[in-house]
Amino acid sequence: MDVLSDKNYIPQVAIDCVIFGYENHQLKVLLSKLAFKGNFYALHSGFIKQEEDLDEAAKRILEDRAGIQNIYLQQFKVFGKADQKRKQFLDSLIKSNYSENQKFISKTKNAKAYAWFTKRFISIGYYALVDMKRVSPKLTQFDVSIDWYPIHEVPEMIMHYDEVFQEALDALRADIDHKFNAFNLLPEKFTMKEVQQIYETIFEKEFTRSNFQKKILDMDVLERLEKKLTGAKNKAPYLYKLK
């Protein structure tokens, strides 16, 4: 990673990525536990390089953190409260992690990073929806661990991340129908049941099979392929792929 400076990155602007993961009928979110004393949880944030498009920056951050590419990534809201949450949090973090925190900050190199990092920030929210099986989160120097948390068991996060997460979930549900991003979670060939399970997981409610099938097929984006013999003692479902 480049040195954090105004020359390399756009100052005071962050991208916050809410990475939703799907596996086994569960919707989870990828959080980082920070490599500091105490239980501090955070979304994956990053900054925008000076020569980089906004959407590219979001993709890069997602790739750096989760090791995946070519995924549906959607900007959903900008957060721009001018409160002191960020600075307050970082100050308390330094205080509890470095016995002589004033000295720590005043070291030339640290001082620059501190000044850059503790300014008031605007954050641009993006969310992604990924197949957990195809993702291998990578630790950075700031993380002690990166884990998937069920969306109803999300620990309290630092700064404004709780709000970002909740808004991302709302946006995901509002967007999914007309943007077809659910299909990104599936292998090339999939059954209608698999599609339905994703929807049911995301919306946390059940859909009737026949009506769901009609609705999805009416979207006219799927192509029916051969049948799939599952070994189960029932009728074999068709496979589908995106047109």
Added chain:
Amino acid sequence: MDVLSDKNYIPQVAIDCVIFGYENHQLKVLLSKLAFKGNFYALHSGFIKQEEDLDEAAKRILEDRAGIQNIYLQQFKVFGKADQKRKQFLDSLIKSNYSENQKFISKTKNAKAYAWFTKRFISIGYYALVDMKRVSPKLTQFDVSIDWYPIHEVPEMIMHYDEVFQEALDALRADIDHKFNAFNLLPEKFTMKEVQQIYETIFEKEFTRSNFQKKILDMDVLERLEKKLTGAKNKAPYLYKLK
């Protein structure tokens, strides 16, 4: 206005306001013609003060430019291409307005403003919908004029503003139904016909009277008041107000 500097404003971030105005069944947009040689048209942009919430900044910019308060203002998208449009435009502007442009730029004061202004910017798009009768646009030092342009007669604008305008119009139409912002355009008491005319203007299509009435009343946000005798030789319409 404060001096443009990193100390006063968040650098490299602008707010672009698309101010839609309604009057006499016409939807127009407020553009500034810049106070420079040549025909340069622009949306109303501004910057975010260091101590200011994002939404407040948008409100302030709207008030400075259009002289109105308490209006529906909606963030709709962030634009973040890393292209050189901004710098190229500003360079050509300086070139054609100052015979010795290098000298102009290198004057100490101008040099700072030039450097601040010509960096790569991220812009946060907001739109507003106002009653043209209640608005008195104010000229700033950068405008030679500020005028309302019918949305189908918008002159080509500088930089990326054409795209911002088009996206704002799409967002306005998508948002209007469930956020009731159309009522902001009306006086305290209004008739159903007036509401319908706004909708018809915004969507550029006609609605059938009875169905429109049903739809709006089903929203359950209006309260029916006394009748209004218009002097016309027909049944007097009811007045409504927001609940």
Added chain:
DNA sequence: GCAAAAGTGTTAATTTTACACCCATGA
């Protein structure tokens, strides 16, 4: 043949659209 689950079809309920009808108003 039977249970299980997939696919299709049918009916009912709801929402949307079109349009007819009645009513108040001023000329």
Added chain:
DNA sequence: TCATGGGTGTAAAATTAACACTTTTGC
């Protein structure tokens, strides 16, 4: 009393939801 336009009601059309029926598969 008539033309105008506003308010209401109703029938048709389209969409959505509920559920029953049929088919395929392995045991």
